[in-house]
Amino acid sequence: MINKKPSDLFILIVLTVAAIFPVKGQNNLSLSGSATASSVDAGKNADFAIDGNPESYWSSGSLDEQAWLTVRLPGATEVLGATIDFAPDHTPNGALLLQYLLNGEWRTVHKVANNESHRVEVDLEKPLLVDRIRIAAADQKPMQIGEFILSGQQYKDSSTLAAKPILVNQSGYNLSRPKRFTAPGIADGTAFHVVNLKNKQTVFTAKVKGEKGDFSAFNPQTTDAFEIQIKGKASYPFRIGPYWMERVTYRNMVDFMLDARHYVGNVKEIRPISFAWRDGDFFNWSMQSLVAMYHSNPFAYERMEIKGKYVPNEAFPDAYRGLWGELLPFKEGTPDIIQLMHWDADVKISQQLDHEMQKAELAHFLYAWPYLKKWLPRQNFDKVYQYAISVWEKAEVSEHSLSQYDKSPEHNLLHLKTQLGTTKGEMPPGFSVIPNLMMYEVSKRENDPEAGKYFDAAYRQMDWMIQNLDWQDPMTTKGQRMSEHMTMRAFAYFYTEYPERSPAGLKAKVADWAKIALSRSGNMWDFRKYDEAEWTPPGWNETGNILGFPAAAFAAMTLLGDKDLIRDLEILAWSHLENAFGRNPTGRHFSFKGPQEIEGVDLGWYSRHKGGIGLLDEVPFVFDGSPKSFHYPNYPEAGDVGWTEGWVQFNTAFNISMAYLANYYTRLECSQNESGDLLIRLVAPLNFYSDQEEQANVQVANMAGNSISLGLKELSAFSLELEGRMEKNDSRLEAEGQILLLEEKDQVKVSYGYGFFEKSVVVPVK
Known part of the structure; x- marks a missing residue:
């Protein structure tokens, strides 16, 4: 049980008894709003339908068979009813739909049929809390609306x-x-x-x-x-x-992933739309987030207390048979983060998941294998590799690998992907680039003569994105919600790993993205808006987009040459982390349990969603909600409006941001003094506590490939750096009882981090 401070109890009481009380507002709410329409005929603009003038009217195009008129209100409003006055001298529509926007979809709240009247009045059974509402023709005929009047009250949530x-x-x-x-x-x-x-x-x-x-x-x-x-x-x-954000999140990030596992986490139930993770679906990006975390700062995760353990499939009832267990167990003492990678791969292999995004995730496991093999049996790699290559070019998908959110026209990962997803976040541009480039490296390691096909596929995909993605269209950026980072990370990965083989225009395309992101961020929150008119993706709980944006920003910054652009984008990356931790119009951290779980957090999110597909409410470090369009630019009175529910996809977006943050700031230096000793200094997110002497290990290798591990210590209680020394004695380097032999004119490579996040420096040894 968590012991709550008196202040915590007060906040909980406020949240529990907070009442919505009305503030008197004008009867015709439409007068304070703005209007848009499906089409306009002969200058009869949409605004004419909400101007209070019965002589003016909006007219849709004469060929518009799906005419609609939307009114957007300044903020969250309780709409009690609507009146539609059709333009005189025009035939009214016989069938109408009154709709409101929820979670990116227009929902019908009232239907009108067999209408012959020029005035239609709708009284709702209960108040509708919205910021935009529309009238849509349901008879395939054009519309002419004199006035679209919304009646109701503005309101204020006392919990604000x-x-x-x-x-x-x-x-x-x-x-x-x-x-x-x-x-x-x-x-x-x-x-x-x-x-x-x-x-x-x-x-x-x-x-x-x-x-x-x-x-x-x-x-x-x-x-x-x-x-x-x-x-x-x-x-x-x-x-x-020195590393406060990492201090308060690293352990929490891992604990969330441990408890959010399907079947073996803190909930044992079999859940719908769930595979390795509850409410994980096929586009949760969990494996790549875990690999990125570990590669960016391995010692931080290796030094953590081990909380996980292997759970055999045989220990569960018959209904669970075969849902995991194809991979052999990991060794005793395996770090939690490696256990989580093993879990994700095991479920995918055991269930033979072949959706293109599920099988693409396996490339990250295979790529990371050289850094995992000291904990995992070789059988793990062999099983995953053989399965991956067997289904990589498979166009069909098995029914059990799908959900209702599937938008893929086919599933061959070597094919060009031109389908753009919705604001659900299920089809981000370029999701196949990094997996194909990783498979290219893995296949070369395995001496596959066809390894080049993976590179060629990634090249075609990247070239298509450079030529065809329009950053001005928010559906290519913030419209991809918590998956937007996939696109920019693909750009950064390709150029960083293959600078001489990258398609023309890659870096310029990244700079264009950065400029557009900044152009939409000139506001009091340093917050990147959806577009000029919208703050957030219309109707959606955009929590994961805010949490994942730093990954996109830090990835882009590694390719930019303009110092001013880099500086401004860096501010923007951090401002989005600040947004999640309370610097937003609600003044609340995104986690309902933030005050109990995150050091220093005072005010958590208004509420949490009990139940749901993922049953995540009792998982630690859940990002429950974020400000909605109602709250921006600064309307805290809107209070707890819109949908609130944690999602694995939100947390994995944050995981990836923290990995790219670590990678961006990690630095490694090595020099040799007059005595021949090597002085090594590492800047990395490792010094969390001023009252503890924290350490890290770096690898030191000679040209023959032999290596030893060197321990570094923090320079001071608040230093960003750690430092270590290797003594040179004749033809060898010595440290902590270890010896690295040197040849004449030898060189040593000092490294920290793994794979695409490795930081290294090569020094000739005198």
């Missing part, structure tokens, strides 16, 4: 009173990284103060600009808590540490 007036990352910020906050309503030029809460001293001062402040230059060497103060207003307290 729990938030602070200055919005920060409630948990804390990383040293030497961008650090920002938002101060709605504060005038430009107003001074803000960073105050040390231990001694009440002001330790940093600057000025607000654009309703936000920047204290990136403030990098204290202390564990004290701080808050932002402006003219009597204050933020939640926060701390600043």
